[in-house]
Amino acid sequence: MKDLWKNKVFVLVASADLIQQIGIWVRNMALLFYVIEQTNNDPVAVSLLTVFEYAPIFVFSLVGGTLADRWNPKRTMIAGDALSAVSIGAILVLVMAGWWQAVFAATAVSAIVTQFSQPSSAVMFKRHVPEELIPAATGVTQSLMALFTIAGPVLGTVVYSWAGVESSLAMLVALFALSASLQLALPTYKREPRIAGGSVWREMLSGWAYMRSQRNLMLITLSFALIGLGAGLIQPLDVFLVTERLHLDKEDLQWFYSLGGIGMLIGGAAAATLGRKANPRLVVTVGFAILALSVAVEALSVWTGLTASMRFLVGATMAFLQVVLGAALVSMVEEAYIGRVNGTATPIMMAAMLIGTAASGFLMKTITLVPTYLLAAAIVFLSVPLALRLRFPARKGEATDSAG
Template sequence: MNKLIRNRVFLIVATADLLQQIGIWIRNMALLFYIMDQTGNNPTAVSMLTALEYLPIFVFSLIGGTFADRWNPKKTVILGDALSALSMLLILGLVAGGVWQAVFAATVISAIVSQFSQPSSAVLFKRHIPAEEVGTAVGINQSLMALFTIFGPMLGTLVYTQLGIQSSIIALFVIFTLAAGLQLFLPSSGREQRTEKTSPLKDIKEGFSYVLGHANLKLIAVMFLISGLAMGVTQPLDVFVTMNRLGLPKESVQWFAAAEGAGMLAGGLLAAVLTAQITRYRRGVITVIMIIWAVITAIEVLSVWPVLTGSARVLSGIATAFFQVSFSAMMIQEIREEYIGRTNGIIIPLMMGGMLLGSASSGFIVAQLDLMGAYFIAAALTLGCVVFTARLKFS
């Protein structure tokens, strides 16, 4: 841990991530409330905001990962935050001119840029952080993100309600500028020159060949698709569990989300401490997490006690943190540096696709069965992932 705290790359990347998390939550809450104010709480406009946040992941995840593998990672992260900052100035001018719809572009631009910068951050970790410290580094980063899952909505709401949309956009400009400026102090270690010039399309094909030729990655890809489908089925139904099973008002759903965020915070800190054990027993950890998720899914729909449901969500958050630390460390440690971006770009959209397909199907499943049936289907899908996790082989 002491070596990690003295690692310049870790400190800079972690601080930049912290700034970006602040920006993301200010953006999320300010744009949500502003669009609701402008459209009279139109649900179509709100759903469009969500769609515009996730759609670029499908379109640009593989593209961003491919170019992240080709470009200098330091320049990529700096350019990404600099472009985000400049785009805020453009959007600010349009909003000030009365074109309020320009705020949708803020979400699109941020989502696109992240598909290029996030894989580059992983490359920086791979290159500059010792392998035995990667799990701890990921655990600390995970805890920072969990912290903002709890307090981010309050911060974003406060900024918008006290300052308004234009000041919120100015705050985003300042935050992204600070992140870009901070990353100027990253070490200037350029990529080794390639002996052969290749096209991006060839790089994408090589990325698919690499994943298909890697037994663990094929298993993880299928597992991500299935677990994403399970999460998608239950995600839109949380509010109905809160109302129908627990007898609470719909607004109470936020407290269960906060409970899961608290679990992720605690789990991230614990995983950072236990990184050596997680690495040593990685297959067992991932398998147990899948079983825990399946059991928690069943408990959530069976429970009629808020305390039990809240406790289950805390445990879910802890399990999620352990999974993300284990998976992220595995991706950084075991995947060849030149394939990190493309591997992320192939696997992550599978989970997103599963989530969208599950979300689209959840209403139909409830109509044909009931709320309990939908959750048991999701639990069965999650439990089925054990077939794939049990076959993972780590050196």
């Protein structure tokens, strides 16, 4: 870990991520409360915030990953944060002029820019962070996200309650400008000449062909889709699990979410420490099995302590899996394709999750709550045999993983 903190690129990217996470949560909470106040608790208006946040993932994720493989990643990251600062500044002016609906654009702009900057961060890691340090680097960034899953809503609420929407937006401008300035210190990055040619569409097709040719990538992507489908089936039903199975108030759901965030924090920290030594295939296989078992136990449990323990376990397992798989992907994917691989896997998982979400209410009415959860657990468990077929390259000093 000491060597990791001496790596300039990692420290700069992690610091920029920290600043961006603060900005994201200030944005999320400030805009949520502001829209509620402006519309007198209109659920349609509130749900539109989610639409404006997730729709760009489908529209821009793949093209963003492709362009990240073409563009200079340092310039892309700096331009993305600078564009966020400028656009939110313009939105602030509109809000001050009485056009409160402009806040929806703030969410959309942030989500769009992320689809370009995140793959660029992975490219920088691939070039400048030693392969043996990537699990630890991924674990630290995952832990930062988990930490803000816990503390972010509190921070955003405090800022909005104390300063209001206009000051919150002004704070966003300052945070994104600071992040862009920080990334100016990243080392200069030069693309190989062969990357420059060809159309975006041709390179997107090239990215798909590359993924189809890599068995591990296809297996991991299919596993992500199964987990996304299973998670989508149960995510909207969590509140019913709390009220109907545990007979608690619906407001108590927040504590289960917090437990999941704490689990993510601990799981990410554990992966940062142990991920380098762990057998990736064993971790992924056991992790998928634990996820499926935890969902089933959550459904059958009528004890608050047991359900809470499962929620913590799910968070910790997901974080550990994300770190190990994220590090493995960065290691196994050629540098020229990192952006496109990231830009393909993410929307596939999101699409599966939204399909599950759309079906969850219908299934609950048709087969009731517990069978729906058990169905989700079975879908997640289908990823276990896929994980058993993964073949990771042996690390230095290790025997080669059995062929397949």
